[in-house]
Amino acid sequence: MPREAADATCYTARAARELRIDERSIALVRVVKRSIDARQRQPWVNLSLEVYVDQEPQPAPVHFDYPSVEGKTEVIVVGSGPAGLFAALRLIELGLKPILLERGREVSLRKTDIARINRGEGVDPDSNYAFGEGGAGTFSDGKLFTRSKKRGDYNKALQTLVFHGANPEILYEAHPHIGTDKLPYIIRNICRTITDCGGEVLFERRVTDLILRQGVLKGVVCGSERIEGAAVVLATGHSARDIYYLLHERGIRLEAKALAMGVRIEHPQALIDRIQYHQPERGEWLPAASYSLVSQEQGRGVYSFCMCPGGFIVPAMTDSAESVVNGMSPSGRTSPYANSGLVTEVRAADFAHLTEQWGALAGLKFQEEFERLARREGGDRQVAPAQRVADFVAGKASNALPATSYVPGITPSRLDRWMPSFIAEGLRAGIATFGRRMRGFVTNEAIVVGVESRTSTPVRIPRDAETLMHPEVAGLFPTGEGAGYAGGIISAGLDGERVAEAVRNFVK
Ligand SMILES: Cc1cc2nc3c(=O)[nH]c(=O)nc-3n(C[C@H](O)[C@H](O)[C@H](O)COP(=O)(O)OP(=O)(O)OC[C@H]3O[C@@H](n4cnc5c(N)ncnc54)[C@H](O)[C@@H]3O)c2cc1C
Structure with missing residues (x-):
């Protein structure tokens, strides 16, 4: 019990x-x-x-010995998200010195920039929910799932987080999560390990150009600074659009990629608890209930994504001209709301009209247009457009909206009408299907909020399957979610580690 x-x-x-x-x-x-x-x-x-x-040995505490890399070969790591941080730690283990460059600010300063976003005072394009120390994972739910089959690597990743301050419970929970109140402390400790070992972590360093000599990447440019290294690990995440534009302009091959977009859906947590636990109240001993839903609607996948029980909807845009939402939860999952991404597949054919002009960046342009449209529908303010769920399914306007966890606020809007019709129709059919599986899911107590557009990258940065290097640029190692090789904190971290090992083979 x-x-x-x-x-x-x-x-x-x-x-x-x-x-x-x-x-x-x-x-x-x-x-x-x-x-x-x-x-x-x-x-x-x-x-x-x-x-x-009796005397049986007790399990040893989690411990890592990171060597000093003072004076060792320098490797540039761009981006301090999970991919960049885990790449840097692995480089240290392999005897290389990481120089970590991060466009955003350190976590304590980043918190003030995020508070400004929540007050509707605009978005700093270098310091926000996606950019800054720890990347997009710092202010998140900190769910630690991965589909990675390599259990050893997964356990090591969890142990690395425990070594840096995460609760050891994550080592045995079936669905471990850390919580946004704990993540900044862990991220700080990882950065401290890097610098204590002789690596460097430099904030407010936005990479604006690449130093290329005869097809070999020698380093990067950050404003007026030129920083050279034996290799460059590019771990800039899926929101760094300027990096995709830079690579495109420098003639470095990119590939368009299918993605998924939709809305955030928010219910009262007590309602989700009632549905999932089959009891009037969850009581004192059960955690806030979650769900994971998937269906096929007219041949297109519709699914829930990044569910945050007891959480908050957050403004995750990187530019004031966009509206983008996502979700996070504190470790205790104590908010009275349950939110989740609810998205539908977006295929290359859906943005084919943009391909002639934008080539590999067509999906990115489609995503950008969706976010700008949502901003307009929110009245060109930080406020997000929203509709009650039963009204959305029935194709009716919501005149008034219930309370929400989204601090900048919401405004009634016909999402069913202005979203691209294949997205609105897919979501409407998917929500109706989910309502048949979870009785009470389709209700006007719940809302859909626009838009959930950054579930994955719309662009892949190709790399050779063996060397993990860009096929045309020696020394360029794309990694993590932004390069198209990960989706989530753990998989990005594991990919960063793999790339660090590939760098070791390249520089030796
Ligand atoms: C609100 C929210 C909640 C989330 N919740 C979860 C969750 O619960 N569980 C989960 O697994 N995943 C979650 N995610 C997704 C997860 O955070 C990402 O999958 C993960 O962070 C990707 O890691 P990454 O290192 O590849 O990229 P990112 O974390 O995006 O890091 C990229 C870094 O590169 C930096 N950068 C970008 N451009 C430049 C440049 N030009 N120069 C220098 N630096 C640059 C950025 O500032 C950023 O710090 C969430 C995301 C958000 C936004």
Whole structure:
């Protein structure tokens, strides 16, 4: 039962009974896996335990020894998101000195820029929810899922986060998450490890050009500064449009990529708890409930994305001319709202009209137009356009809107009419399908908010499958979400590590 699973005395006594041993002989009980099974009327918590008896050795605390890389070969890493940070840590382990360049500000200063966005005072294009120390993952839910099959790498990534201050619970939770209140501290510690080992972390350094000599990348330009290194790891994330434009202008090959776009949907958390736990209230012992939904509507995938139980909708644009929303949660997932991205597939054929003019950047242009349209529909202010969910499905206007977690505010708008029709129709059909699976999901207590447009990059930066280097530019190592090789904090971090290893092979 949830209450017993939350109480070490209860599950220790139960373990002693199951193992037929004296409870007093137990030196330590360690939870190695925890998951919730809410398929029945009574939700259960499944615990896997390791029991240490008498003198048996206790598990060693997580520990990493990072060597000094003072005076070693310098490698430039552009971007301090998960891909850049994990690349830098791995470079250190491999005996190379990372010079980490980040356009945004360090996390404490970044918080003030984010507060300004929430007050509707405009967006600093270098310091916002996507840019700054720790990248897009710093102010997020900090969910740590990945589809990566390499369990070893995944565990090492979680251990790296624990070593830098994350709660060890993430090592055994079935659905680990950190929370936006804890992430900045962990990110700070990772940057401190890098500098303590002799690496460099330089903020407010926006890369504006590349130093290329005979097809070999020698370094980067940040305003008036030229910084050279043995290789360049490009980990700039999917919101760094200026980087895609720069590569395009410098004649460096890029590829258009399919993406997914839609809205954020927000329900009262108590409603989602009732649906998922089949009880009037979730009570004291169960966490805020979540969901993960997917359907095919007329051959197009529609799915929920980055669900944030007990969370907030946040303004995730990188320019004041756009409206973009995303979601985050604190570690306790304590807000009275549940939000999630709800998106539909966008294929190359959907933006074919832009291909002749924009080539590989056509999807990016389509995304940009969608965000600018949303901004106009919000009245050219920070306020986001929104519609009640049942009204959206029925094709009706919402005259008034319920309360929301979105601090800059929302305004009634006909999202069903102004979004590209294939997106609006796909979402409408998908929400109706989800309402049949989760009774109560389609309700006017819930809202859809525009727009969720940055689920993945619309552009891939190609790289050779073996060397992980751009096929036409020696020394350029694209990585992470912005290059098209990751989606999420952990997969971006793991990709950064792989690229660091490829850099080691290149410079040796
Ligand atoms: C609000 C929000 C919530 C999210 N929640 C989750 C979640 O719960 N779980 C999850 O797995 N994922 C989540 N994500 C997605 C996740 O944050 C990204 O997948 C991940 O951060 C991608 O890592 P990255 O290192 O590839 O790129 P990013 O994190 O985008 O980092 C790129 C970095 O490069 C810097 N940069 C860009 N251009 C330049 C330049 N020209 N010069 C120098 N620096 C530059 C940027 O400032 C940024 O710091 C969330 C994203 C957002 C916005």
